[in-house]
Amino acid sequence: MVKKKSVTEFKQERDRLNNIVMKYAGLTTKRFFSLDSQAYRDDGVLPVKMKELLGLVASLVLRCDDCIKYHIIRCHEEGLTDAELEEAMAISLIVGGSITIPHLRRAYDSWEELRQAELK
Amino acid sequence: MVKKKSVTEFKQERDRLNNIVMKYAGLTTKRFFSLDSQAYRDDGVLPVKMKELLGLVASLVLRCDDCIKYHIIRCHEEGLTDAELEEAMAISLIVGGSITIPHLRRAYDSWEELRQAELK
Amino acid sequence: MVKKKSVTEFKQERDRLNNIVMKYAGLTTKRFFSLDSQAYRDDGVLPVKMKELLGLVASLVLRCDDCIKYHIIRCHEEGLTDAELEEAMAISLIVGGSITIPHLRRAYDSWEELRQAELK
Amino acid sequence: MVKKKSVTEFKQERDRLNNIVMKYAGLTTKRFFSLDSQAYRDDGVLPVKMKELLGLVASLVLRCDDCIKYHIIRCHEEGLTDAELEEAMAISLIVGGSITIPHLRRAYDSWEELRQAELK
Amino acid sequence: MVKKKSVTEFKQERDRLNNIVMKYAGLTTKRFFSLDSQAYRDDGVLPVKMKELLGLVASLVLRCDDCIKYHIIRCHEEGLTDAELEEAMAISLIVGGSITIPHLRRAYDSWEELRQAELK
Amino acid sequence: MVKKKSVTEFKQERDRLNNIVMKYAGLTTKRFFSLDSQAYRDDGVLPVKMKELLGLVASLVLRCDDCIKYHIIRCHEEGLTDAELEEAMAISLIVGGSITIPHLRRAYDSWEELRQAELK
Numbered sequence: 001m002v003k004k005k006s007v008t009e010f011k012q013e014r015d016r017l018n019n020i021v022m023k024y025a026g027l028t029t030k031r032f033f034s035l036d037s038q039a040y041r042d043d044g045v046l047p048v049k050m051k052e053l054l055g056l057v058a059s060l061v062l063r064c065d066d067c068i069k070y071h072i073i074r075c076h077e078e079g080l081t082d083a084e085l086e087e088a089m090a091i092s093l094i095v096g097g098s099i100t101i102p103h104l105r106r107a108y109d110s111w112e113e114l115r116q117a118e119l120k
Numbered sequence: 121m122v123k124k125k126s127v128t129e130f131k132q133e134r135d136r137l138n139n140i141v142m143k144y145a146g147l148t149t150k151r152f153f154s155l156d157s158q159a160y161r162d163d164g165v166l167p168v169k170m171k172e173l174l175g176l177v178a179s180l181v182l183r184c185d186d187c188i189k190y191h192i193i194r195c196h197e198e199g200l201t202d203a204e205l206e207e208a209m210a211i212s213l214i215v216g217g218s219i220t221i222p223h224l225r226r227a228y229d230s231w232e233e234l235r236q237a238e239l240k
Numbered sequence: 241m242v243k244k245k246s247v248t249e250f251k252q253e254r255d256r257l258n259n260i261v262m263k264y265a266g267l268t269t270k271r272f273f274s275l276d277s278q279a280y281r282d283d284g285v286l287p288v289k290m291k292e293l294l295g296l297v298a299s300l301v302l303r304c305d306d307c308i309k310y311h312i313i314r315c316h317e318e319g320l321t322d323a324e325l326e327e328a329m330a331i332s333l334i335v336g337g338s339i340t341i342p343h344l345r346r347a348y349d350s351w352e353e354l355r356q357a358e359l360k
Numbered sequence: 361m362v363k364k365k366s367v368t369e370f371k372q373e374r375d376r377l378n379n380i381v382m383k384y385a386g387l388t389t390k391r392f393f394s395l396d397s398q399a400y401r402d403d404g405v406l407p408v409k410m411k412e413l414l415g416l417v418a419s420l421v422l423r424c425d426d427c428i429k430y431h432i433i434r435c436h437e438e439g440l441t442d443a444e445l446e447e448a449m450a451i452s453l454i455v456g457g458s459i460t461i462p463h464l465r466r467a468y469d470s471w472e473e474l475r476q477a478e479l480k
Numbered sequence: 481m482v483k484k485k486s487v488t489e490f491k492q493e494r495d496r497l498n499n500i501v502m503k504y505a506g507l508t509t510k511r512f513f514s515l516d517s518q519a520y521r522d523d524g525v526l527p528v529k530m531k532e533l534l535g536l537v538a539s540l541v542l543r544c545d546d547c548i549k550y551h552i553i554r555c556h557e558e559g560l561t562d563a564e565l566e567e568a569m570a571i572s573l574i575v576g577g578s579i580t581i582p583h584l585r586r587a588y589d590s591w592e593e594l595r596q597a598e599l600k
Numbered sequence: 601m602v603k604k605k606s607v608t609e610f611k612q613e614r615d616r617l618n619n620i621v622m623k624y625a626g627l628t629t630k631r632f633f634s635l636d637s638q639a640y641r642d643d644g645v646l647p648v649k650m651k652e653l654l655g656l657v658a659s660l661v662l663r664c665d666d667c668i669k670y671h672i673i674r675c676h677e678e679g680l681t682d683a684e685l686e687e688a689m690a691i692s693l694i695v696g697g698s699i700t701i702p703h704l705r706r707a708y709d710s711w712e713e714l715r716q717a718e719l720k
Contacts, residue, residue: 014705017705017706017708017709018705020705020708020709020712021704021705021708023708023712024682024685024686024689024708024711024712025686026524026686026687026690027518028515028518028519028690028693028694029686029689029690029693031511031515031518032515032690032693032694032698033701035214035508035511035512035515036214036698036701038507038508038511039210039211039214039508040211044203044207044506045201045203045204045207046204046207046208050170051207051211053174054173054174054177054208054211054212055211055215057174057177057178058177058178058181058211058212058215058216058699059215059699061178061181061182061337061339062181062182062215062216062699063424064663064699064702065702066701066702067215067698067699067701067702081165082384083164083165084165084166085384086384086385086386086389087164087165087166087171087386088166088174089384089389090159090386090388090389090392091159091160091171091174091175091178092174092178093337093388093389093392094155094156094159094337094338094388094392095175095178095179095182095187095337095338095339096178096182096337096339097301097333097334097335097336097337097338097339097340098334098335098337098392098396098427099301099335099336099337099418099419099422099424099427100337101393101396101426101427102424102425102426102427104381105374105377105378105380105381106377108377108380108381108383108384109377109380111384112380112383112384134345137345137346137348137349138345140345140348140349140352141344141345141348143348143352144322144325144326144329144348144351144352145326146326146327146330146404147398148330148333148334148395148398148399149326149329149330149333151391151395151398152330152333152334152338152395153341155388155391155392155395156338156341158387158388158391159388164386178339179339181697181699182339183544184303184339184342185342186341186342187338187339187341187342202504205504206504206505206506206509207506209504209509210506210508210509210512213508213509213512213697214508214512214697214698215697215698215699216697216699217661217693217694217695217696217697217698217699217700218512218516218547218694218695218697219538219539219542219544219547219661219695219696219697220697221513221516221546221547222544222545222546222547224501225494225497225498225500225501226497228497228500228501228503228504229497229500231504232500232503232504254585257585257586257588257589258585260585260588260589260592261584261585261588263588263592264562264565264566264569264588264591264592265566266566266567266570266644267638268570268573268574268635268638268639269566269569269570269573271631271635271638272570272573272574272578272635273581275454275628275631275632275635276454276578276581278627278628278631279450279451279454279628280451284443284447284626285441285443285444285447286444286447286448290410291447291451293414294413294414294417294448294451294452295451295455297414297417297418298417298418298421298451298452298455298456298579299455299579301418301421301422302421302422302455302456302579304543304579304582305582306581306582307455307578307579307581307582321405323404323405324405324406327404327405327406327411328406328414330399331399331400331411331414331415331418332414332418334395334396334399335415335418335419335422335427336418336422421577421579423664442624445624446624446625446626446629447626449624449629450626450628450629450632453577453628453629453632454577454578454628454632455577455578455579456577456579457541457573457574457575457576457577457578457579457580458574458575458577458632458636458667459541459575459576459577459658459659459662459664459667460577461633461636461666461667462664462665462666462667464621465614465617465618465620465621466617468617468620468621468623468624469617469620471624472620472623472624515694516694519690519691519694520691524683524687525681525683525684525687526684526687526688530650531687531691533654534653534654534657534688534691534692535691535695537654537657537658538657538658538661538691538692538695538696539695541658541661541662542661542662542695542696547695561645563644563645564645564646567644567645567646567651568646568654570639571639571640571651571654571655571658572654572658574635574636574639575655575658575659575662575667576658576662
């Protein structure tokens with residue numbers, strides 16, 4: 001189990017690393033990063049909240065903790081409810097099996113952190 | 121590239137194989153199959169169409185052709201539009217990369233078959 | 241769903257392809273193939289039947305149909321019972337999730353073919 | 361390489377996170393957790409030790425450190441021997457390739473910790 | 481084992497399916513397809529042959545038959561030698577383990593078909 | 601995001617763990633470790649630098665941080681240039697998708713550490 005990072009530390013580390021990537025990145029890499037943002041943009045028929053939920057489910061079944069945390073933060077920003085999250089998590093768990101459980105645990109840990117911060 | 125099966129043949133083969141599974145299945149397996157149906161049921165806050173779309177995206181990034189085809193059929197039954205499908209497929213493609221392209225091709229092939237069948 | 245191959249056709253195709261591999265294979269590849277056989281050999285503490293079952297579970301959660309079929313055939317040769325197979329399959333299904341179901345179906349289809357052939 | 365956690369810390373963190381999961385979990389998630397326990401229960405033909413070994417091999421080839429550590433602890437509790445572990449690890453390594461080596465290293469690290477603790 | 485398709489049939493089916501994808505594709509999908517071509521282009525420091533070999537190794541360890549076949553064809557067009565192919569395949573096999581063997585077999589089967597066609 | 605380890609700490613921890621593996625390892629495991637070294641040896645047609653780059657791309661798309669770091673270090677030792685690295689990383693990113701981005705970030709972070717150390 002990886003030491004939990006707070007959401008703030010997570011964002012800072014992500015920015016630091018993105019700066020290093022961009023120092024070396026060529027055109028293909030830069031364009032991919034731009035496409036990646038574009039895919040979740042509010043410019044189509046699916047609400048952004050739903051696009052982020054799709055990104056979360058994809059990240060969960062592929063078991064990438066950083067990607068999960070990123071989409072948990074974004075889902076929270078978009079106003080996803082506990083119930084919506086839970087139904088999507090249940091589908092991820094059924095599709096991906098018990099091997100996803102450690103990631104599901106950390107996903108809910110981040111969610112809990114974000115929900116607790118609302119109360120402050 | 122796997123020989124394309126029509127949606128009808130797909131369902132028949134699936135039923136034949138499910139019968140064999142159930143001949144051997146114990147309690148854990150049977151309960152899992154039941155949980156699997158339950159996860160996509162219309163009993164919560166997310167519309168069934170959205171649950172099936174989550175299942176589709178999970179199947180696409182995990183690159184399972186049978187699972188993709190099943191959820192494509194279910195999404196079609198639930199009235200998913202071309203535009204909704206396309207936005208979800210684009211997210212799957214960005215998350216999962218070019219390795220998902222052969223599966224994305226076969227997904228659209230099944231979708232096209234279902235859309236053409238509407239015209240008959 | 242991939243067209244079912246009989247166990248006999250499966251073995252013939254496997255031999256044909258292995259001959260092509262060996263035509264091109266260098267020392268590392270040849271040694272790996274030899275190590276691969278060695279890992280399941282009857283020269284330790286775990287019975288061969290159990291080693292093949294470990295190979296089957298690994299193949300199921302990694303979702304490789306050819307590997308699954310190979311280990312199903314070997315488990316059958318080693319006298320694995322229906323009940324032993326079922327418990328291992330249930331564990332694979334729980335660990336790997338519903339994404340393994342199409343492979344589990346084809347695994348039981350091969351098992352059924354081998355069990356039916358006993359009656360002849 | 362992730363900072364090693366002692367077996368005790370691992371269990372505490374796991375309990376803390378499970379409490380958060382259960383705070384949010386719905387029926388499907390709860391039932392899946394219950395099925396997950398059931399699959400390894402002593403109620404069939406395979407000994408529990410062997411079921412845990414199947415879980416370990418599945419976790420190793422799928423490369424989930426937390427799952428590996430959990431099953432290493434359970435295998436130790438069930439009295440698995442060094443030789444039995446080694447044969448199962450060798451099969452996992454051959455099936456999963458060198459990409460599993462970092463996980464195999466950490467698995468043996470936890471095993472060594474548990475074996476050393478026996479001497480105290 | 482999937483029924484072998486000739487290289488010609490493979491290309492025709494690929495074109496047919498790409499037409500269907502492009503019928504539905506939005507901007508993100510189209511741009512991704514274009515980036516995908518760009519990544520292997522002859523506009524940098526690595527020779528195209530080496531870029532295609534990187535694509536082949538990535539496809540082999542991720543176990544995507546269509547992607548493997550595509551890069552095998554491209555590697556052949558770029559004049560890759562048997563020896564170069566074999567060394568890259570050996571690395572893929574060691575990294576990815578025995579679970580890649582069925583894909584490695586089919587890769588060499590396509591390579592053999594292309595090498596035999598040279599003699600005609 | 602996992603706490604960054606310096607290249608020196610990474611090597612020390614790797615040695616410590618390898619000693620534990622070798623304490624328990626049987627013949628199959630030992631031979632596999634030896635084959636693993638052999639696959640990247642300077643005894644064929646592909647330059648070692650290119651073999652290590654193949655290992656890096658395989659590790660990136662399979663998303664194994666330790667494997668990535670190991671090959672980044674080896675590529676650096678073999679004199680890989682920034683431009684060669686970047687083209688291989690771009691191919692990995694396109695093949696593996698955005699799910700590889702956290703690993704790509706950490707790969708460049710290690711590369712930057714190695715490049716900065718050259719200046720001292």
